Amino acid sequence: MDIEVTLNGKKTTLQGKKDEFLADTLRAHGQLSIRKGCNTTCCGLCTVWIDGKPTLSCAYLTFRAEGKNITTIEGVKEEAEAFAKVLVAEGAEQCGFCSPGFIMTVLAMKNELQNPTEDEIIHYLTGNLCRCTGYMGQLRAIKKYLGVA
């Protein structure tokens, strides 16, 4: 079936089966930042924004995206790069596999919360798992990036 969406600011027609989930549809459409890391709906790697809200694309049926705005990390290159530089400077990156979903959630948090506390940052990012690190580097980087350090 055809699904008309706005993908990263451009009107796009996605093709997907009726029981297909958005992560698979977007990857097939060339959005290779989308990764599925857990298969149990809990790792956050596949996070995209749907109408600005961070959402697990692995658990979102594609047909429901009809008429919606979808944003992947490919659509927020400047912001993602700015934050990635801070991440690298803090030594928070290791394998990088979880980074696209993680960065999308951090940028969504920046849009949603004003001057979040450490507890609020941790709470917002609980759904993003990283198996290389202990999260401390990421936390330093987020605080620096948001100017709440």
Next chain:
Amino acid sequence: MLTIRDIVQPETLTEAYQILTKQRTNTVLGGCAFLRLGSKRIGIGIDLAKLNLDQITEEDDTIKLGAMTTLRQIETHPLLNESFGGVLPKAVSNIIGVQFRNGVTIGGSVYSKYGFSDPITALLALNAKVDLVKAGRLPLGEFLARPREKDVLTHVIIPKEEQIASYQSLRISASDYPILTAAVAKNGEDWRIVVGARPQVAELAGKASEQLAQAYAHAKLDSFMVAGEKNEVNEVVEGILEQMSQELSFGSNARGSATYRQGIAKVLVRRGIQEVLAWISK
């Protein structure tokens, strides 16, 4: 693997119910985050997106949660944060992560009667009701106890009374499924103690709740504020906790044994009672 042969988006609830009952494999779709983990074969997937059920509305004496309201809407809604000690936002706030809660719906959680459900525990303590197309309006406890029957859940209704409630849960790690959930609510002279993820679905401890109401009415809880203090008042509470742990059944699964859950239930309910008393005394 979940399969769905066809999708419909009905324009009316009657149409949704007719399609649902036309064939055994037709199913109403909530957020699908849990459904996707199984291998259910759905004939027609019924999406309620066109029925304006994704709203939280305040009426004269109730707060209505549309079935398609996401758990994240519940978590962030100002009215729900101000109501009942913020118990509903608290109950949903530890479920996986923000991006998960932006996709899953309260209707999906409640209709499926998930044993591990955090919100069902809190809603049962608040004496919520559910609206169903066929069965009409039912108390949530009655709905949970009924055999499964095909129906379309449209709203969860919470009485807008002077309720104050506390929500407690124990998890192996943040964002995991709960080992046990508990909620304690005070509504006027009534108290409600509810324990969920036993691992069966949440249930009211009716006798213990009555004992708690009586103890409160007779001012036997006045000094019960400090955990672990051994005094006469605590012994009253210990009796209530013992009653709760005996009248509810507890089971074992990968997250914990029945004995462990029975012990933990006392701890969580005790904390719930303390929290409600602390709010009342403010």
